[in-house]
Amino acid sequence: MQIVHSKPKQPLSLLQRKLGNAWAKHAIEHSPDEQGWWTLRIRDLAQDVGFDSNNRQYLKESAEALMRIVFEWDVIATSPKRPWKASVMFPEVEIHADVIRYQISSQLRQLIVKPEIYALIDMNVVRRFRRASSLAIWEFCVRFEKIGHTAEVPWEEFRDMILGETAEAKTYQEYKYFKAKVLKPAIAEVNAESSLRIELVEAKVGKRVVALRFQLEKKAEVQPAVEDGKVLEMIGEMVNLGLLQSEARRLAKEHGLEELRAALEYTRRRMTDSRAGKLDNPAAYFRHALQHRYAMPVAEAQPAPAPKVDLRQAYLESQLGEAERYFKELDAEDQAALVERYNAQAIAPLRLKKRATKVAEAGFRRWLVQDTWGEPTAEDLLDFAQRMLAAKS
Known part of the structure; x- marks a missing residue:
């Protein structure tokens, strides 16, 4: 199977990486119009990547920056006969009142829209990452999931794939600093937030590390150990909080009922706390509480104050x-x-x-x-x- 890998010539921010994944996933699942444009609702995009859909300026700046970044493709290909490719992945982007439209580079389009070549991305996992390097390493690993290990790559080449060919990347001239500052925290986040468990394997010449690869293991899927009625009830409570049913269904599969209940209770207490002011986005607050496993301290487990009117829900x-x-x-x-x-x-x-x-x-x-x-x-x-x-x- 052909695996396509990229190396950006400039660093990608976390949001830019998330946008690229969301657009590629949408392109895999939907056909473009006759002029080669894909259209995606901004509300759906915001849900996928976890950003405030009202912050259009931030979205515009991130999309514009992504359009300026040149990628090299197939950078770990071993065949000398395979052509070298470089391109701006998304050369045209338009933002309208409620949708974003984009095109994919003509020379890369046929590669991107094939799920067997460009790995299908789980946006529920993408949304969780807080480091751009974690997302980049996960993108690299997930394409080898069925094999059980990644290809072996010279560590300097891998550094540039993750950080881009930038001055920042070149500051890690010694592997030990790259490992300590980039690899270790990113690997820890991938193992904590994704369905993969990855282990770094170093190839050495003497005592010097010259290349690296990752061993991959698929985690067992977490299933709620409760009867269907309670799961359905929890899904309904998450939907009432503002989550879409599809997201609530995924969360019910990935988290235990007690974990969901704790995050829900934490969010509700915040919503009724008059001292903290109005909570504008309960659904986003709930996601944050669930991601970071927030729960009210036992000492504060006291009867909740009289419920107040939830203006959004009433509306x-x-x-x-x-x-x-x-x-x-x-x-x-x-x-x-x-x-x-x-x-x-x-x-x-x-x-x-x-x-x-x-x-x-x-x-x-x-x-x-x-x-x-x-x-x-x-x-x-x-x-x-x-x-x-x-x-x-």
Whole structure:
């Protein structure tokens, strides 16, 4: 099997690496339009890479920087007859109101869109990494997952693959410093955050390290040791917090129920803490709490204060009737397309069928609200709060 590896001529930030992975994954799973453009909703992209979708300037700057970076490809190929390739991977990018459009280099497109050549990337894993070097090493290793070990690469070549051919990379002229400052912390993060367990293997000439490779082991998948009803209930609680059903389903597979419950309780306590101010994004806070395994200290495990109105949740609930009216006004063909999209990301008990349950119908309406109108803005919530106060008075 041909394996494609790249070496950037400039360093890639963590967000730039995540963007590149998200765009490549989207290109594998979807076809471009007739002009060779892929289109991805910014909200979905933000979910994939874990950034604030409202920070368009940050997204624009990262995309622009990624467009300027030249990659060498197949840098560890052993055949002298294989052609050398260098290119900007994403030469054209456009950002519109709610979507981002991009093209892939013509000479690399056929390589990128083949899953057997460019490894399928699990964005749930990508999102967790906090070091660009960790993500780069994981990208390198995951392509050899079925083999059980990576190719052996001269350590200087591997350094440049991870850090780019930059002054920063050249500061690690001695292997021991590169190992201590880059390899060790990155390996630790890969082992902690991904489904792979990797072990560094050094090739030496005498006492001098000349090359390295990694031994790979697939971790056993964590399955919730609880009955289906409790798992479904937890998924529902995560969805109510603002997570998409597909993400909530993945988290339920990857984490134990107690771990999820601890992060959920930690988030809810923060949401009801008036001293800390309003929590703008409970879903993001929950992900952060789960990733870092936050939990309330035992000493603080006391009855929670009286629940306060969750303005965002109340707003979304108020939109359910409007979503139902909107859906009924659509043509049957458009209705069927929406139901098909919903069922594709819903867990089995929540999928709409001819004789749908009330739970499935409620799940569909909640999904339709967010799919149609997206997350409420601060202005939406303010206007809704004012209307609530006016109605009470």
